[in-house]
Amino acid sequence: MLSVVLVLSIASTAAAASAHAAGDPVAGRAAFARCASCHQVGPSARAGFGPQLYQVIGRKAGSTGDYKYSPAMANANFVWTEDKLRAFMKAPSEVVPGNRMRFWGIGSDRQIDDILAYLRSVK
Numbered sequence: 686m687l688s689v690v691l692v693l694s695i696a697s698t699a700a701a702a703s704a705h706a707a708g709d710p711v712a713g714r715a716a717f718a719r720c721a722s723c724h725q726v727g728p729s730a731r732a733g734f735g736p737q738l739y740q741v742i743g744r745k746a747g748s749t750g751d752y753k754y755s756p757a758m759a760n761a762n763f764v765w766t767e768d769k770l771r772a773f774m775k776a777p778s779e780v781v782p783g784n785r786m787r788f789w790g791i792g793s794d795r796q797i798d799d800i801l802a803y804l805r806s807v808k
């Protein structure tokens with residue numbers, strides 16, 4: 686009996702986790718309002734207070750040509766994967782110590798997944 690309960694609870698956790706990871710681009714667009722005061726996305730996006738984030742997934746950190754990054758971001762030697770972006774949205778200064786983005790971070794995993802879905806969806 687115990688094992689049945691265990692299997693059931695693992696199965697439902699897995700289902701919840703995958704629904705979660707998918708994210709909702711429409712909700713993500715709304716949630717991106719928190720980023721949009723500093724960041725643009727889309728084919729004609731340009732640097733503003735922060736660098737543009739068009740197709741940022743798979744892009745090298747600190748690499749857009751029209752933005753003057755902090756030394757920390759310019760020298761951050763990695764590519765923005767979804768995992769990196771997820772961690773950065775939670776705690777920017779832990780992922781790139783000394784970077785200049787003044788943002789407390791987002792506590793809600795759902796909102797983070799939604800923002801990622803939105804960023805993915807902007808073609």
Ligand code: HEC
Nearest residue numbers: 719720723734735736746747748754755758784785786788
């Ligand atoms: C108050 C303005 C501000 C807000 C709000 C903000 N950012 Fe930023 N962001 C910046 C600045 C400034 C930088 C450049 C940091 C540096 O050069 O050290 C940056 C850098 C970034 C980068 C690195 C880009 C690259 O080209 O490597 C990503 C990714 C990013 N922000 C995502 C987000 C997301 C997602 C949100 C919303 C959840 C957000 N930011 C909210 C100002 C902001």
